[in-house]
Amino acid sequence: MTGTDEQNYHIKEYHKFYTSTEPLVLKSGDSLSEFTLCYETHGILNGDSSNAILIFHALSGDSHIAKHHNDDHPGWWDVLVGPGKYIDTNTFFVICANTIGGCSGSTGPGNINPDSGRIYGSAFPDITIEDMAAAQKILIDYLGIKKLHAVIGGSMGGQLALSWGILFPDSAHRIVLLATSARLSSQALAFDIVGRNAIRHDQNFHDGEYALKGVVPKNGLAIARMIGHITYLSAEVMRDKFESSRHNPRDIDTSFEKNFSVGSYLSYQGEKFVERFDANSYITLTQALDSFDQGSTAEDIAGKLRNSGSKWLILSFSSDWLFTPEDSLKITEALILNHIPVSHHCIQSSAGHDAFLIENDSKQYGTLISNFLQPDSENNANCCNIEDTNTVLLPGRNDLSFFAQLIAPESSVLDLGSGNGELLACLKGKGATHIQGLDIDFEAISNCVKKDIPAISFDLANPLPFPDNHFDYVILSLTLQAVKNTEQILTEITRVGKQAVISIPNFAYYKLRKMFNDKGLAPVSPGILHYQWYNTPNIRFFSINDFEILCDTLNIRITKRYAFDTESAQTIDKEINSMADLAVYILGKAG
Amino acid sequence: MTGTDEQNYHIKEYHKFYTSTEPLVLKSGDSLSEFTLCYETHGILNGDSSNAILIFHALSGDSHIAKHHNDDHPGWWDVLVGPGKYIDTNTFFVICANTIGGCSGSTGPGNINPDSGRIYGSAFPDITIEDMAAAQKILIDYLGIKKLHAVIGGSMGGQLALSWGILFPDSAHRIVLLATSARLSSQALAFDIVGRNAIRHDQNFHDGEYALKGVVPKNGLAIARMIGHITYLSAEVMRDKFESSRHNPRDIDTSFEKNFSVGSYLSYQGEKFVERFDANSYITLTQALDSFDQGSTAEDIAGKLRNSGSKWLILSFSSDWLFTPEDSLKITEALILNHIPVSHHCIQSSAGHDAFLIENDSKQYGTLISNFLQPDSENNANCCNIEDTNTVLLPGRNDLSFFAQLIAPESSVLDLGSGNGELLACLKGKGATHIQGLDIDFEAISNCVKKDIPAISFDLANPLPFPDNHFDYVILSLTLQAVKNTEQILTEITRVGKQAVISIPNFAYYKLRKMFNDKGLAPVSPGILHYQWYNTPNIRFFSINDFEILCDTLNIRITKRYAFDTESAQTIDKEINSMADLAVYILGKAG
16 A cells, blocks of 8 residues: 555555555456555454355445444444354454455555556556456465355445356355346446446546546546436335435535435435545446446356356345346356256345345345355255155155155256255255255245255246256146146146156045035135135146146156045055045156 | 527427417416417317317427428327327327427527526526426417317326316316326436436536537536436336347447447437437426426325316336336326226336337327227117116126116226226216226227226236225126135225125036036036136136125125026026026125
8 A cells, every 4th residue: 555545545453455466467468567455354264264255345335344343333234244143253254355446445546556656547457347356366365265165245246256156166165146147237237337427527537537637526426326326226215215205305515406305315425425435446346347247148157157166145136126136047047057056035125226235134135145154954864764655645745755755866856846945955865966946935945045955036937947858857746736827837847857746636535526515615625725715825726637637738748646645644546536635746758 | 489599499391389478477486478389280170179189298309299291300209190190180180389498499498588688598497397288278278279189298298288187177178198197206306316417517507507608518418318318218128229239339429438339329319419408408397397296195196186077098108117107006096086087007018118109019008099089989888778687697798787787877886807898888878977997908998998988907916096985886797716815805895895796606506516526627617617727717716605604704794696507597596506607796894
């Protein structure tokens, strides 16, 4: 750090600096002849350096991820990082560095260019997200950490974490991405471009050489920040924040319009930002963000991630329109294409892109991250004790041990409606090569992640995001009667799986039939069909025979059928359509 | 028009000018001592001046709504307006005027202030949407039109049309709103505010007195336009437009960033806009747009619209995030609160806010507008011939004449799942005081509108947007079995209606029961239940007895029951739960 840098940036007692005097060769071919990273750490690095977690900040963040003590000023992720918190600094050694190109202690356009002795300004080279990650890899090497327990990042930080997984495929056990994408949408690009236009057309910008002129392009930078701020919030959260006070703006000291409460808020955010951020850094970082491009399709992205040796957790937020849930799903699909373990959940949130930084939804995303960083592994084979093939199914999902027997060891398996992951845990214990859970429910995903079972949240109303024959087995247990698109889901499971294993309730079970016939009332069964007609999740009512006729119509081959009376705990082999209340099938492609 | 005005604006041969030398007193109390409107007309005003339609342009539009001849330059609504088009100028006399405050021929900040002899600039008064509408009312009076056949407007033009309905409640037979709202969302306000900040902080703005300095705040205005442009498109349409050429921007002559195809597009739009638009007009009009506020709730808006004597058609577009479908629904609800006839449809579109200006979805919105402007009225009583109370229902919806007999004349009626509006047309013919259709399907809404039956598109998965006891009758015909939220919909119809009339299929009909019992297959009936189990829209299977038990559970009183065997065309009064395949109920509140 030079004297000038210190003027620009207030150094705190907990700031650490690492300066590399080796040149950093950039992706463009250009290079930084030396660079400094300002970083902070929390917790203690253990003896074998195995507990380190590297966390990347977002566009306007810095190294101050969390408070170092009670009187410290707030960190940007105090919600998650600290002693006893979701990312527990009693256990983990957390590192967070200001990125190169930034303006909070690490080398950026506001620093002295050692080659010229003058402030970089417009001479600061174009850098990429990959360059930012590469600079931090040098820091991690310097700290003597061979393999990180995890790297984590959201938004631009998520792009760094994704780059880490691509560039250094064996240097992190686990990678967490929040609210990020493999490349920005055109809409998101557009907002960044307009922001840069505002900065560059500020009369004080002077083609980036404003420092030489002793001025600051404050107006342009504030306007860029205002645009950014709108995109970080959702329309819903803006309504909640500003509608009740719509016509009562705060009377703040600003050169910007302060009509409407939302106007005074934006002005305040703009004015505040220019006090702490450098315009050239803003341009440098947003250009890196915009040019980041790992492909537009899951296949493209999969090509980049082929060698990843990490486990992944990918989180998105339903109201995030800057980095959308679809963006996250695309990265998830890419990892699944490569048979790399990945969990994904879209958190239902009204908070927009900023959701990953604030407390509202932290119980959900914090729990998922915590479960992912510290899974239990002792549960992994506890359903496989019962090896008797005559085991009769019990109500609920206790059909697991039976299912487990139907599936060859060392197979790849997708479980649709995987619940808490018991079956997959069992199959994993039996040597499955690739397991993937899928469920719509947060608790299910969270419990799978806690068991170290990869699971993704997905609505079965949509076609499955997997290629043909991707899994040896696809499992659909007691779910067919609850989905509306019956034909689609049957076609999908036999497309995606070489084989499908499916269990169905039989609504022609003799007790139900008799009940309906005698009483003329929709049957309410004490067994697996225990709902009222008006509140049951079941919306398709069919018999074993109905199902088999449909399989025939859809050209799906029934390889094997097992039928049970779960009430009397018996296997049924005669008069199945009357006597069984549940059937299990192995389905294959039509010959 | 003064010489200076002509310099600013190129006068075409079809431009007409009306200058009022009476002062226009503005809502603020301020006034314009005189004002000119530049307007254009299409078609011929008929003898009794009854065929005039006034159309309001959006923010950046002008009087040139459509071509006057084949070689004319394009108008902004050529898609809809012209001979033989949806708004047929062979039939209608269409008027479109540039709004006051604008910069395309009507009096705005770029014109000479007659009081000072200098260009208004910053001295142009704050005007409101209501002021703009009032100025055009003076033009309509001048043209000798006592009552317009219709006023129509989209976006800001929709706000003018809404204002027209509030200010001049008896001066238009019909009002069409497209893609508009009673007030902007906080998110939409925010974008306008940032745009104005960019203009006002342009070094050439000079507090609005740039004309005196002989400069133009081009950069700020272009940036405001770029922000606007993003909000007029949806993320989806931006993807379709720019993703395939993402890294191949057009090489245009611009001072703005042209990285990425979306960057060159925005630069082009910005550069083009400053050639034709005035910065002070942009500020004046967006401030009017932003301060327009008819209330945040349907109740508030209803208070303003209490006296409206018009029929209304309100159209929204599913991907419009600037003026959302919810905004349109709120105005619709307000009209319904006042028992004012209103139709509403949300058009499924990927085109964003601009959808109402372009061809993609014009078949839908054009047809609805055309049907609304020229409804057939001869069909209004053609189902009510059969007066025999013993008429037996036939399969399908031929239960109308029966339904019609159950409903007292001069009642208000809401029909849920109103289809093509036959029942409501019949009830209208019998003197119903207020009829309202509701359906999810475009064709249904369109056909109702063609019959002059008010109908709104709505998904019954949501609670009904009407207050308690708002209708004398709510009708739900053969729909209960197809909705998932059974309890909610039953509670809702008996909340919103003083009485409800409901028909249900009986799945315990003896033939179905026997079929299921004997064959063990989900029954496929030749009558009203003619689907396969896996593709039927029906998802709830219940009997007459089941239904009555549920009514009891929900504390809903069954006032009257009628049961039918529609196959044998008989009324059933014994063993109803076996012998009837359809029942009709009148429901009331529990005593």
